Amino acid sequence: MTRQPSRPRPLTARVPGSKSITTRALLLAAAAPGTSRLWAPLISEDTLAFREAVTGLGARVAPSPGDQYWDVTGTGRGPVGTARVWCADAGTAARFLPPYSATGVGTFTFDGSAQLRARPLGPLMRAMAGLGAGLDAPVPGRLPLTVRAGGLEGGELTVDSSMSSQFLSGLLMAAPLMRQPVRADLSDSVSRPYLDMTLSLMRRFGADVKETAGGVIEVRPGGYRATALVVEPDASTASYVFAAAAVTGHRVTVPGLCGRSVQGDLRFTEALRALGAEVEITDSAVSVTGTGTVRGGFDLDMGDISDTFMTLAAVAPLADAPVTIRGVRHARFKESDRIAAVAQNLRACGIRVDETQDSVVVHPGTPRPARIACHRDHRIAMAFSVLGLAARVPLTLDDPYCVTKTFPGFHGEMARLFPDYTVPERP
Numbered sequence: 001m002t003r004q005p006s007r008p009r010p011l012t013a014r015v016p017g018s019k020s021i022t023t024r025a026l027l028l029a030a031a032a033p034g035t036s037r038l039w040a041p042l043i044s045e046d047t048l049a050f051r052e053a054v055t056g057l058g059a060r061v062a063p064s065p066g067d068q069y070w071d072v073t074g075t076g077r078g079p080v081g082t083a084r085v086w087c088a089d090a091g092t093a094a095r096f097l098p099p100y101s102a103t104g105v106g107t108f109t110f111d112g113s114a115q116l117r118a119r120p121l122g123p124l125m126r127a128m129a130g131l132g133a134g135l136d137a138p139v140p141g142r143l144p145l146t147v148r149a150g151g152l153e154g155g156e157l158t159v160d161s162s163m164s165s166q167f168l169s170g171l172l173m174a175a176p177l178m179r180q181p182v183r184a185d186l187s188d189s190v191s192r193p194y195l196d197m198t199l200s201l202m203r204r205f206g207a208d209v210k211e212t213a214g215g216v217i218e219v220r221p222g223g224y225r226a227t228a229l230v231v232e233p234d235a236s237t238a239s240y241v242f243a244a245a246a247v248t249g250h251r252v253t254v255p256g257l258c259g260r261s262v263q264g265d266l267r268f269t270e271a272l273r274a275l276g277a278e279v280e281i282t283d284s285a286v287s288v289t290g291t292g293t294v295r296g297g298f299d300l301d302m303g304d305i306s307d308t309f310m311t312l313a314a315v316a317p318l319a320d321a322p323v324t325i326r327g328v329r330h331a332r333f334k335e336s337d338r339i340a341a342v343a344q345n346l347r348a349c350g351i352r353v354d355e356t357q358d359s360v361v362v363h364p365g366t367p368r369p370a371r372i373a374c375h376r377d378h379r380i381a382m383a384f385s386v387l388g389l390a391a392r393v394p395l396t397l398d399d400p401y402c403v404t405k406t407f408p409g410f411h412g413e414m415a416r417l418f419p420d421y422t423v424p425e426r427p
């Protein structure tokens with residue numbers, strides 16, 4: 001299919017900071033003695049909830065005017081006292097903060113929105129109980145969760161990581177505050193690049209992390225050191241503007257992303273290349289240029305980068321042959337059942353989709369106007385916004401501002417880059 005614009009324009013996108021780096025850095029800074037400076041943190045619902053949460057657990061966060069940086073003063077240990085922690089919709093808060101709190105002394109209760117309450121927490125609770133944490137959850141395996149903290153022992157970590165890597169990330173980040181070394185085999189986890197990001201940031205904050213010959217990770221006690229960190233733009237968020245470039249034929253550059261990124265979702269560029277786009281990755285930026293041809297007929301395992309599978313699925317109807325996306329079963333346990341949500345919305349646009357437990361096949365077609373059910377899932381809203389722009393078809397999002405979870409300025413930025421983009425009305 002040819003969609004080359006009459007005048008391809010070079011565009012520079014302003015993509016906000018990485019959610020995953022911002023939340024990890026907040027936790028690691030809260031656990032380190034002294035003040036860490038986080039440059040260019042993401043300002044969004046998830047990260048503001050996380051910031052509020054670490055404040056409730058004893059850290060001090062001083063934002064600079066305009067939020068160019070946050071100074072986070074940590075305690076150098078687990079939290080002490082009593083706190084009620086509101087995780088809002090943030091999976092990272094619900095999975096990272098309870099293990100950290102268990103390394104302290106006191107009683108800490110975690111709760112979140114109805115959406116977050118519905119998401120799995122059981123494997124994390126079982127692993128924490130195995131390390132000696134006192135836990136109380138009225139609904140087994142779900143929020144709300146009360147942690148009766150008195151420190152964690154450490155030792156061998158066994159965690160079912162088939163639904164989420166976040167359980168292991170939370171436990172690993174708590175490990176330097178445990179009494180004994182922690183050993184963990186990460187090989188069975190989904191979303192493995194997020195564990196590598198966790199280990200990389202732990203090292204950055206001074207943790208003693210070693211990988212043994214068999215690939216087992218060993219984390220020794222010793223805590224963290226305060227540091228300064230520049231938060232990269234969010235690679236998952238960048239997928240929307242890159243996909244828009246690939247299918248509209250423009251060139252979009254995101255400064256600040258680079259080949260050395262700790263974000264696995266930069267591998268979305270593989271999907272863009274498969275679609276026929278040109279991708280250029282330098283030391284200071286990533287650029288994607290649509291070539292006028294949107295190719296299909298490929299099959300991609302997106303298990304490691306599942307936050308970006310909806311971006312590919314949403315633009316896949318514009319390709320010249322079916323696109324198969326595999327390995328994304330764990331995407332059923334996120335803000336929505338994302339496989340079901342993608343299939344439902346593409347079908348509403350008149351597109352044929354075949355769905356299995358862990359895959360979708362999207363067939364070529366011309367989308368028709370439709371109402372998109374966002375399921376309060378920011379990524380469904382953003383992915384289908386790109387389809388509406390690229391196919392020049394009115395797609396009405398039922399909840400356009402659920403994008404504030406990770407990118408409050410999404411619609412404004414899309415309209416700045418692509419003048420044809422229609423900004424949805426505020427409710």
Ligand SMILES: O=C(O)C1=C[C@@H](OP(=O)(O)O)[C@@H](O)[C@H](O)C1
Pocket residue numbers: 019020092163164165166169190191194306307330
């Ligand atoms: O550790 C993280 O920051 C994340 C891990 C991933 O979750 P899963 O491990 O549940 O796939 C990803 O979907 C989420 O947006 C952020």
Ligand SMILES: C=C(OP(=O)(O)O)C(=O)O
Pocket residue numbers: 089090091092307334335379406
């Ligand atoms: C899965 C996501 O978020 P969470 O951190 O709530 O798991 C996401 O941002 O796509």
